[in-house]
Amino acid sequence: MPQPEVTPRSDATGALPDAMRAWRVTQLGEPAEALALDTVPMPAPAAGEVLVKVAAVAANFPDVLLCRGEYQVKPALPFSPGIEFVGTVAALGDGVDGSAVGERVVGSKIGVLSEYAVLPASDVWTAPSSLSDAEAAGLTVAYQTAWFGLHRRAALQVGEWLLVHAAAGGVGLAAVQLGVAAGARVIGVVGSEAKAAVAREAGAEIVLVRGVDDLVSGVKAATGGHGADVVFDPVGGAAFDASTKCIAFEGRIVVVGFAGGTIPSVPAGHVLVKNYSVVGLHWGMYPGLRPDLIDTARRELTRLADGGAIHPVVDHVVPFERAPEALTALASGTTVGRVVIEVGS
Structure with missing residues (x-):
C-alpha cells in the first residue's frame, strides 16, 4: 500500500533544521588533511528517496581511498565520504512505498558522513533489532x-x-x-x-x-x-x-x-x-543489476543476525567531531573488525 504523503521538512521529533554538519573532502590526501567539518544546507528527498537522520557510520577502506582520490568513483570536490550507516527515516519523498518516518534502517551510499543523508528508498532496509547502532552500522557493505x-x-x-x-x-x-x-x-x-x-x-x-x-x-x-x-x-x-x-x-x-x-x-x-x-x-553492481539478489541477501543476513550466527565486531567508536581519526586508524591496518563513527542518537 502506498505511504501517505509526508512533507520532507518534518520528522518524528518536529521540524527539521535548515542546516546540518557534514564532513567533506576539500582536498585530496590522507583523511586528517583531506577532511573538513562544514555546515551545509539540509537536503530534501526527491521522488523515490528518503531522508535519514544518521546515527552511526562504519568506516571502510574505500573511504580512505575516496579521500586520496584513489577510489574507482571520483566525486567532484568538495564531497562527503562515508558509504554505510544506521539511522532513522526522517522524511519521505513522493512515491516512496515501504519506508516509514521513525523506522530504524541501515543502508549504503557514498556521502553519508553527515548528520542527515538523502538516498534512494531502495538503498535502505530495516536494521536487525538484535544489533546495536554501532554493530548495525557495519552490516551492509562488509556482510553483503x-x-x-x-x-x-x-x-x-x-x-x-x-x-x-x-x-x-x-x-x-x-x-x-x-x-x-x-x-x-x-x-x-x-x-x-x-x-x-x-x-x-x-x-x-x-x-x-x-x-x-x-x-x-x-x-x-x-x-x-x-x-x-x-x-x-x-x-x-x-x-x-x-x-x-x-x-x-x-x-x-x-x-x-x-x-x-x-x-x-x-x-x-x-x-x-x-x-x-x-x-x-x-x-x-548488484543493487542496479540484480536488486532481487540484494533483497535475498538482506533477508538472510537479518535472519542470521537475529539468530546470533553473525555479529559485527566493533574495534572502537569515535564521536562525529573526530571522524578523521576513524579513517586514519582504519588505514593503519592495526584495527580489528569495524571502526564506527557515532553521529547522533
Missing part, C-alpha cells in the same frame, strides 16, 4: 560483500575449506562468520597474534599469522593436502599469489579487493593446469 562472494560467486558448500585473507578486518570477519554459518571449515590469515584471537573467536578453525606462518604449507597441512576449495581475497598481491599455490582442484578464488596495494596478474596457464577458477566480485 562476503555473502555475495561466498554464495553467489563461489557457491560455497557445506564441508568445504574456506581460506579468508585479512580475517580480522571488517569484510574478512564477515566472511569468516558467514562461512561458519554455511557449514564450511574456515582457515583465517591475519597480521598478528592479537588479531588471531579475534579470527578464532569468529569461528576460524585454523589461523595463520602472516609473516610468521608459511601460508601455502599451512593450508596444505590443515587440509591434509587437499587445499582450499574457496579463497576469499580482499588483499591481492602476495596473498593472491600464495592462494594460487594452495588452491584445491576445482577451487574458486574470489577477488574482492587489493588492500595490500598491489593488483596481481592472473596466471592463465596456471589456472588451466590446476583447474581452478578466479572470479571477481564488485558488490556495488
Whole structure:
C-alpha cells in the first residue's frame, strides 16, 4: 500500500533544521588533511528517496581511498565520504512505498558522513533489532560483500575449506562468520597474534599469522593436502599469489579487493593446469543489476543476525567531531573488525 504523503521538512521529533554538519573532502590526501567539518544546507528527498537522520557510520577502506582520490568513483570536490550507516527515516519523498518516518534502517551510499543523508528508498532496509547502532552500522557493505562472494560467486558448500585473507578486518570477519554459518571449515590469515584471537573467536578453525606462518604449507597441512576449495581475497598481491599455490582442484578464488596495494596478474596457464577458477566480485553492481539478489541477501543476513550466527565486531567508536581519526586508524591496518563513527542518537 502506498505511504501517505509526508512533507520532507518534518520528522518524528518536529521540524527539521535548515542546516546540518557534514564532513567533506576539500582536498585530496590522507583523511586528517583531506577532511573538513562544514555546515551545509539540509537536503530534501526527491521522488523515490528518503531522508535519514544518521546515527552511526562504519568506516571502510574505500573511504580512505575516496579521500586520496584513489577510489574507482571520483566525486567532484568538495564531497562527503562515508558509504554505510544506521539511522532513522526522517522524511519521505513522493512515491516512496515501504519506508516509514521513525523506522530504524541501515543502508549504503557514498556521502553519508553527515548528520542527515538523502538516498534512494531502495538503498535502505530495516536494521536487525538484535544489533546495536554501532554493530548495525557495519552490516551492509562488509556482510553483503562476503555473502555475495561466498554464495553467489563461489557457491560455497557445506564441508568445504574456506581460506579468508585479512580475517580480522571488517569484510574478512564477515566472511569468516558467514562461512561458519554455511557449514564450511574456515582457515583465517591475519597480521598478528592479537588479531588471531579475534579470527578464532569468529569461528576460524585454523589461523595463520602472516609473516610468521608459511601460508601455502599451512593450508596444505590443515587440509591434509587437499587445499582450499574457496579463497576469499580482499588483499591481492602476495596473498593472491600464495592462494594460487594452495588452491584445491576445482577451487574458486574470489577477488574482492587489493588492500595490500598491489593488483596481481592472473596466471592463465596456471589456472588451466590446476583447474581452478578466479572470479571477481564488485558488490556495488548488484543493487542496479540484480536488486532481487540484494533483497535475498538482506533477508538472510537479518535472519542470521537475529539468530546470533553473525555479529559485527566493533574495534572502537569515535564521536562525529573526530571522524578523521576513524579513517586514519582504519588505514593503519592495526584495527580489528569495524571502526564506527557515532553521529547522533
